[in-house]
Amino acid sequence: MEIKRIIESGLIETYVMGIATEEEVQKVLFLKKEYPEFKDALTNLELDMEVLAQGMAITPPPGTLEKIETEINEIQRRSQVIQKIARPNSKPDNGDDAREEKYIEVEAESNQMRVNKAWKWIFIAVFILGKIFLAAAIYFYLENRQAREQINELKLELKQK
Amino acid sequence: MQKAVLNVPTADPKDIRWFYDKYAAMLLGYISGIVQDHRKSEDYLISILTGFTAEFNATEKSQLNIWLELRQYAQSKLALINEKGHSLTPVQVNSNGNLDLLDDLQKQIFCAVYYHGKSISQLAATLGSEADEIRNQLKQSIDKMRRGRGN
Numbered sequence: 001m002e003i004k005r006i007i008e009s010g011l012i013e014t015y016v017m018g019i020a021t022e023e024e025v026q027k028v029l030f031l032k033k034e035y036p037e038f039k040d041a042l043t044n045l046e047l048d049m050e051v052l053a054q055g056m057a058i059t060p061p062p063g064t065l066e067k068i069e070t071e072i073n074e075i076q077r078r079s080q081v082i083q084k085i086a087r088p089n090s091k092p093d094n095g096d097d098a099r100e101e102k103y104i105e106v107e108a109e110s111n112q113m114r115v116n117k118a119w120k121w122i123f124i125a126v127f128i129l130g131k132i133f134l135a136a137a138i139y140f141y142l143e144n145r146q147a148r149e150q151i152n153e154l155k156l157e158l159k160q161k
Numbered sequence: 162m163q164k165a166v167l168n169v170p171t172a173d174p175k176d177i178r179w180f181y182d183k184y185a186a187m188l189l190g191y192i193s194g195i196v197q198d199h200r201k202s203e204d205y206l207i208s209i210l211t212g213f214t215a216e217f218n219a220t221e222k223s224q225l226n227i228w229l230e231l232r233q234y235a236q237s238k239l240a241l242i243n244e245k246g247h248s249l250t251p252v253q254v255n256s257n258g259n260l261d262l263l264d265d266l267q268k269q270i271f272c273a274v275y276y277h278g279k280s281i282s283q284l285a286a287t288l289g290s291e292a293d294e295i296r297n298q299l300k301q302s303i304d305k306m307r308r309g310r311g312n
Contacts (some may be wrong), residue, residue: 008300009292009296010297010299010300013296013300013303013307014281014296014299017274017299018229018232018233018236018278019279019281030282045303045307046226046228046229047226049228049229049303050187050226050228050229052259052306052307053187053190053228053232054186054187055259056187056190056259057186057189057190058186058187058189058190058193058196058229059189059201060185060189063179064185064203064206065177065178067207068177068181068207068210068211068214071207071208071211072177072211072214075211090272097276127179140222
């Protein structure tokens with residue numbers, strides 16, 4: 001039978017070992033739903049892999065559970081602090097919005113400002129124009145001062161004559 | 162400005178104890194197969210079991226059983242070590258005789274897949290074989306170990 005051939009093809013092993021492609025995963029899920037024989041083979045292999053892992057088990061040293069409990073308690077404590085800061089007046093169990101169950105809203109203010117990249121060229125142009133106007137102003141100031149000095153010299157010459 | 166922060170649901174202490182009693186030894190055996198260092202394995206056991214227990218309630222019901230889900234979770238967490246240190250040399254692990262049932266090629270393929278998550282195509286390319294041959298060897302290695310346990 002076709003389903004037996006599929007069971008023997010190695011597809012179930014690939015799936016249970018966690019290396020099946022997305023296409024293979026979809027195929028396995030479909031066959032599991034449609035064929036009880038396939039579902040049984042899959043369940044048996046999953047259980048056997050668990051038994052195999054039990055055979056390779058190493059007992060953790062004493063105190064490991066306490067360390068894990070301490071870390072879990074720390075995570076819980078931090079989570080509760082965040083919830084209290086985020087929602088000081090709301091009830092923790094209302095949960096009518098699925099998004100709120102997964103996320104909590106936190107007020108945060110940034111001191112940064114977003115500016116369109118086009119402004120970069122405008123700022124550069126303004127800077128260059130500023131330099132040009134400054135150079136022109138200095139040039140005309142000096143020209144003007146030199147002209148005044150020449151006028152004064154001419155006036156002095158005329159008076160002497 | 163509003164910012165969203167992931168709100169990790171927490172597990173009950175009884176869940177932690179249940180997880181620990183059922184899976185800690187299996188997980189430590191599995192991690193030791195990847196890390197090959199007893200002290201580091203114990204540290205990873207704590208962080209992986211803590212992470213999985215904390216996130217377990219949040220995940221949607223998986224199609225896999227819990228052990229396989231936990232094994233894949235551990236494998237993904239240890240993926241960096243996996244990438245850096247892994248060659249296709251079979252790992253030194255207390256397999257309770259299971260791996261001794263396999264020939265060298267089967268042991269190589271099984272360990273690469275089981276401990277390091279190597280795909281069929283990756284192994285086919287590395288070993289210079291057809292994908293179907295690798296798949297067949299993987300199936301045979303699992304079948305041998307299942308028969309060895311009387312299944």
